[in-house]
Amino acid sequence: MTFTRDSLPTEIQQMLNRRDASTTEDSYLIGEGGYTPDDESILVDCVIALSLGKNVLLKGPTGSGKTKLAETLSSIFQQPMYSVNCSVDMDAEALLGFKTIEQENGQSGIKFVEGPVIQSMKKGRFLYIDELIWLNLKLSQF
Numbered sequence: 813m814t815f816t817r818d819s820l821p822t823e824i825q826q827m828l829n830r831r832d833a834s835t836t837e838d839s840y841l842i843g844e845g846g847y848t849p850d851d852e853s854i855l856v857d858c859v860i861a862l863s864l865g866k867n868v869l870l871k872g873p874t875g876s877g878k879t880k881l882a883e884t885l886s887s888i889f890q891q892p893m894y895s896v897n898c899s900v901d902m903d904a905e906a907l908l909g910f911k912t913i914e915q916e917n918g919q920s921g922i923k924f925v926e927g928p929v930i931q932s933m934k935k936g937r938f939l940y941i942d943e944l945i946w947l948n949l950k951l952s953q954f
C-alpha cells in the first residue's frame with residue numbers, strides 16, 4: 813500500500829495540519845510521494861524525527877527506495893525538497909557557500925554566494941544529500 817499523510821496516526825496528522833506552510837514558492841520541488849514501506853514505522857519515525865528538526869540518515873542498496881522515501885516525506889509535509897549530490901570533490905564551499913568579488917556600478921565588493929545547506933536552512937526546506945558517503949568526515953559532522 814502506498815503511504816500518504818492519511819496513513820499516519822491521527823495525532824501526527826493534526827500536528828502536520830497545524831504546521832502547513834502557506835508559501836507557494838518552490839512548490840514545484842514538492843515530492844510526488846508513492847513510497848511503499850515494508851514497515852510503516854519507518855515513515856512514522858522519519859516524520860517524527862523531521863518534525864523535531866532532526867536529520868534522517870537513509871542507508872540501503874541502490875534501488876531500495878531512499879530517494880522515493882525522501883520525496884514521499886516532502887509530499888507528506890508539503891515541503892519543497894532541495895537536492896545535492898555528493899562526490900569525492902565535494903567541499904565546504906560547495907555545500908555551505910563561498911565568498912566572491914562582485915562588480916557593481918564600477919565598485920567591487922565581497923558577496924557571499926549561499927550553498928544549498930544555507931539556502932535550505934534559511935527557507936526551512938528539506939535538503940536531500942545524496943551519496944553522503946563521499947562527504948569527508950569533517951564536513952559530515954557539521
Ligand SMILES: Nc1ncnc2c1ncn2[C@@H]1O[C@H](COP(=O)(O)OP(=O)(O)OP(=O)(O)O)[C@@H](O)[C@H]1O
Pocket residue numbers: 846847848849850872873874875876877878879880881
Ligand atoms: N518501497 C518502495 N516504494 C515505492 N517505490 C519504490 C520502493 N523501493 C523502490 N522503489 C522504486 O524503485 C526505483 C528506485 O528507487 P530509488 O531511486 O528511490 O532508490 P535509491 O535507494 O534512491 O537508489 P540509489 O541508491 O541508486 O539512489 C524508483 O522508481 C522507486 O519508485
Ligand SMILES: [Mg+2]
Pocket residue numbers: 878879880942
Ligand atoms: Mg537515490
